[in-house]
Amino acid sequence: MSSPETAPELPGYEHLYSGKVRDLYAPLDERGRARTDRLLLVASDRISAYDHILSTPIPDKGAVLTQLSLWWFEQLADLVPHHVVSTDVPAEVAGRAVEVERLTMLPVECVARAYLTGGGLGEYRATGAVSGITLPEGLEDGSRLPEPIFTPSTKAPQGEHDEPIPFAEVEAEIGPVLAERVRELTVAILARGNEIATERGIILADTKVEFGLRGFMGETGPLGLREHGEDCEIVLGDEVLTPDSSRFWPAEGWQPGRAQPSYDKQYVRDWLTSPASGWDKASDEPPPPLPDDVVEQTRARYVEAYERLTGRAFGG
Template sequence: MSETPLQLPGYAHVYSGKVRDLYAPVGTDGQPREDQLLLVASDRMSAYDFVLDTPIPDKGAVLTQMSLWWFDQLADLVPHHVVSTDVPAAVAGRAVLVERLEMLPVECVARAYLTGGGLGEYRASGAVSGIELPAGLVDGSPLPEPIFTPSTKAPVGEHDEPIPYSGVVAEIGEDLASRVRDLTVRILQRGNEIATERGIILADTKVEFGMRGDEIVLADEVLTPDSSRFWPADEWQPGRQQPSFDKQYVRDWLTSPASGWDKTSGEAPPSLPEDVVAQTRAKYVEAYERLTGQTFRS
């Protein structure tokens, strides 16, 4: 995130997150508009709450183009925030002009399979986000039905923390909480209906919603390898960590002896070797091509 934001004529830089940069279109009065944002996906990679110093080539373009494809697949479930893909040439293919929304202050997560942080919660308590689950589940087990497991929306550099559904109700009210819970689960279900036909399992996903008056609008990215766990269906085997198309590959290298890094040290992770960068890019591109049936063009 230390990189200098691009200078884009006609746009004012607003904010840089872990992997995205936000710009506001400048109006005829020379002031940044308050109704729209240019959402630019960088090639930065984040892991374990650090932004790595090694970018993944074309990652921003893959995430942007995959999200656009998914927005179309989900259009009958929930409206999205995209206004236009007509963007400055310097960020073509990895940016979209979007509606500026009042974003909900919770991370909306749904899980169809048990793994990651949910597995840790389950092993400790037999439940995830307060939802009791059957005994005997292992890493990669399918859940009886997808569950809503929200978390806090932490500032950059801090970790999102799981919260029970009651915490979402306390934050945004019962009516809105039930609507975003149901929508999050339906998005994961629809994603799996489509992905399984293409040999991919969507284990879980995180989505973000904003408000357009009383209407819930899907924002940011959706069902990408950064926001979801993608597993090759033909290699799925409960009881172990699954092979993946997502950034788990980078996490695995960082926590392997090869990296020499201790994630509890508080020190920044090391640079990624060329082969890990190339493999990660290949996994992102393969996920895009298998899901959409389209050839990726950077």
Template sequence: MTLPLPPERPVPDRLARWQAVRVTDLPLELPGYTHVYSGKVRDLYAPLDAEGRPDEERLLLVASNRLSAYDWMMSPEIPDKGAVLTRLSLWWFDQLADLVPNHVVSTDVPDAVAGRGVLVRRLDMLKVEAIARAYLTGGGLEEYREKGSVSGVVLPEGLVDGSRLPEPVFTPTTKAPVGEHDLPMAPDEVEAELGVEVAAEVSRLTRAILARGNEIAAERGILIADTKVEFGLSPDGTGGLVLADEVLTPDSSRFWPAEQWEPGHPQPSYDKQFVRDWLTSSEYGWDRKAGGPPPELPGHVVEQTRAKYVEAYERLTGETF
């Protein structure tokens, strides 16, 4: 299937609250590569040819150990987090290969980023965060309580925190720059940004990825409440959507232990929700709406966060990290 490129148009103006972002590490000096971009968690480098020109078809994607919560970069970093995200994404790309192609070219990368770096195809990334929900919680729960729906999808009455939805629903948001909040997008906004055909395919694939993920994860004792994925298109406009960045990781998804699932209250998790909960707990009591920066993460929170990421990886893949 060949999809048209999204129409070229400016992103609609939206109110957004900016926050300062603390970046805890600088781009690496990688011989044969030049730094292109750093996001909240990942850094991009371009391979250089013999004459020092950037490769126009490939990029080196490196997952850092940075952790983002509530649009702030946490400090200190979480040891081994980048390697967990990379290895788990590679595992999931294999499980999803029959659903959608992915951007991975090779895992042959410089030693300095071995285990957390991947060579990938250059793509024109879609300017939409593709999110699907299989269970009701978080921002989706807040919207449901107010409107009885999530992103325009009317849901049954009587749902509570942790309720399983009849089927996965597509709940996209804007893709905000570092330090700015992602905001919910209505179906017509997504169509205006991507075009009707591309928007429909993004919705279908996002929901299919979450459904496949839950089929596999449930056998391993994990429920995937929701997930965020990213898609791109080949710069020449040929071919269909390509799955990029990461997929079904503790950074991009909510992982719940199946044996402890009990609708009606927040669920224990294997993901960075653990850090969010600590930030707003009675132990520290950070008021994220006040505008001030979050605290440094104490050692026990860093250690427990790493342990949760590793446990999620090991339960899903059956491999020892």
């Protein structure tokens, strides 16, 4: 059985945290102290699904996510600044790590949808709305929305579910000025992503992005964000428009009314919930290891998404 990839020890860096997919380090200064202005962000080959870190990694996944994010940061540079400072990183993590500016991250998951599927579809079927936004009747799995919508969610601790929230709750959490700015930016990123992806035969159904504040000096609670955050520059952090944070569909296969073929980790989700896996999503049991063919097909989808979007051959 494979085991989840662990964070490597990197001379000159202090390991701070490991999330589902990424490992965070602080560069050490000349006195051996952790710097407070920079982070090393390392994308592992771990893959998560249904709030579980799977025991089987996907080879080259971390490099695909990192290289694709770097490409997208360039395409979005006129919309919003990003957090990357340098790609000069330790050899052990070359190609899958970036040095980034340390920001005050906003405590909201910023999600935009251009098509209806996934959790948004379930919410729509139950209520006729997504994150408090009423949608037209008769929409199906894969339906294109009249216009992209902002459907934020909570930023839950690891192992817990993000929950959709209405825009009013975002305003209460970070203040109306910041809330409006991140709504506009999230929808603009999705729209720009679709402009570019559509030319390459790919539909960008939805995406999740994270923003931070540059130069924030206050407390990170709602009052502090209202009082001190509204004048700060918003910066795009984490990753952007990757198969882990977004749903990519081949345009030629799009057909509303069913689940769409995809370039993202939906392939893994589908196997986990199929009879072949023998796993009950509602149980407390961890998911089983992925079989070799699922690993190979998932890697192939990530690489194909990178190559179709960027026009570059993936070198690993």
